[in-house]
Amino acid sequence: MAQNQKITINDIARRTGLSKGTVDRVLHNRGEVSRKSYERVMEVIRELGYEPNVYASLLAKGKKHLIAVLIPASDPGSFWELAASGIDRDTDPVTAAGVDIVPFSYDQYDIESFRSACAKVIGAGASGVVLAPIFQGETEAVTQQFAKHGIPYCFIDSRPDSNGYLAYFGMPLYKSGYLCADQLTRGQNIRGALIVRIRRDRYQQSDPTVNRRAGFLDYMLEHAPDCKIDNVFVDPNDPEGIDAILDGYFAEHPEVRHIVMFNSRIHLLVPWLAAHPDPERRVVGFDNLRANMDALRNGTVSVLIGQRPDEQVHLAIEALAEYVLLGKVPPRKDHFMHMDVLTRYNVEDY
Amino acid sequence: MAQNQKITINDIARRTGLSKGTVDRVLHNRGEVSRKSYERVMEVIRELGYEPNVYASLLAKGKKHLIAVLIPASDPGSFWELAASGIDRDTDPVTAAGVDIVPFSYDQYDIESFRSACAKVIGAGASGVVLAPIFQGETEAVTQQFAKHGIPYCFIDSRPDSNGYLAYFGMPLYKSGYLCADQLTRGQNIRGALIVRIRRDRYQQSDPTVNRRAGFLDYMLEHAPDCKIDNVFVDPNDPEGIDAILDGYFAEHPEVRHIVMFNSRIHLLVPWLAAHPDPERRVVGFDNLRANMDALRNGTVSVLIGQRPDEQVHLAIEALAEYVLLGKVPPRKDHFMHMDVLTRYNVEDY
């Protein structure tokens, strides 16, 4: 049962009558070996069931690996703070494997800060990078830089149309909208629903919610074709404005009760919701931010759809570690994550 | 920015005027060092920001670590097969850290096979064990064996009342029953519900569903006190019997429509459900077995509550690896996992 894990390159060198050096050459396909020796070595390797010793290899190589995580600086309680919590420098097993995980943050509204963070990453000699493609064009540019330096990178959260990334971890956006609609309506043919949207800012950023909205609308078309669907736009920095807008809308449309938001900011509506309780109202939002989960607990929000940004980060780090340490390329490139349905009854263990 | 990761014990030996050996002694608190030297070394360590090189340490120790995963042999499509899928010998990063993960399986209906599997684990010189406490008394006995051999162990799935385990990963059972009730009723005051239970076998095994059932009943008491709740018992190996029992029950109780099961076998009801479609019926079960997920897709089951047994296994392995490799004890012992709510709209990415 217990494999004799003691077979080393010395054993196979002795067995083949060649030297460690030669064995190493064939092990790494780095040429300069006669066809004959090559085959002999391979044969003995198979025969003896040789397996390389990771520690020795890594020790001898003497490289310190550092994986950079490039995400926006996070306001407390924000989506990106959640993502950042996936960086667990102390307990992540890749740390045990001798890889250092270093966050590099930037201002998500300042493309310049993004550029300079990328430069730092390269300057730090990172062996791999995890990043979220916040700035569309610039992401293309920096990943080309990474490629030029031979630095592999993984995307999280969303994924550009380029192709050089090692892996991607994110939520299936369209489907998440579909799921959201089902949770909002509970499969019933509801009368009306209000979509609350954030007044779009001008920072050449992609809007990750468009696909989600599309999924939502398609579901409604199929399952509740008569449902009246309206949109209002709010400014996240103007709480009173939000109240006013909701007051205004519902005064005019008393027949609509249900509310949905496609970004992580459903918590913005909590004050209004708390002031206008309605046991029949369904409210659905996204992402398990602290404030959103509180809203679930106090009953102002019915359902939250979560995507575990922390796990996305974690998995991306692992994929990179596997790659830089052992050269393993992930079997799939695109990893769509589970979508979590959170209610007040399962929110506690998140 | 780039830390000078080059500080080795040689550096600190030189700096203190002591030798590598002494430095190593203080590093590992293994005594035989004068108070004075100890403090001097510690001082320099801090000063220089020394960090040990994991590779070198592990290489020199020369230990092959093997983590044993002790779970029942899995029929295809069963709960334990799901759990076993958390053993990812090729891609798990702990493998990259040089730890071998080896499954040891046994017959969950044969306590003798469990005993002998445990013996094998010890015989194989395992550095750590992941196990599910299927057999109550015997689990106590074998964990004492593990302890005697200095082998740390983690529980998954459920947790005995003993105390020597390194960590536990499982679902909060009572809460899962509560959540289940909410999903079944959707918070509405339903008229009736049928609990389908497995005729209990006599193998001195614990019944993990009792807590779940308690949570379910408490929810119903609070939210739907008038709901009629019945139990029927079925034999998993007698499909026709199941049909007959359900036919019989619903003939007598046409006012009851909703169905719930607290174990992973809701798929047993699919034939009957498919033959008796009812768009108003809610059916809730547990665990994302392949057959259960298929039932979700074809609409015979409304909701599945999942607990990711594979992730439990994975996390337990990681915890053990951290411990045996780096001596890190998990900050918490008991880890209650997320409960996943699966519907046909989010089942695809599981």
Add this chain to the structure above:
DNA sequence: ATGAAAGCGCTAACAA
């Protein structure tokens, strides 16, 4: 095309 040999940073056994 191949071999020899010097480490990588740490551990552990033995000497002193």
Add this chain to the structure above:
DNA sequence: TTGTTAGCGCTTTCAT
């Protein structure tokens, strides 16, 4: 109590 030394298994440079 402390120092010395021989590895752990692999990589890499330099000869040959």
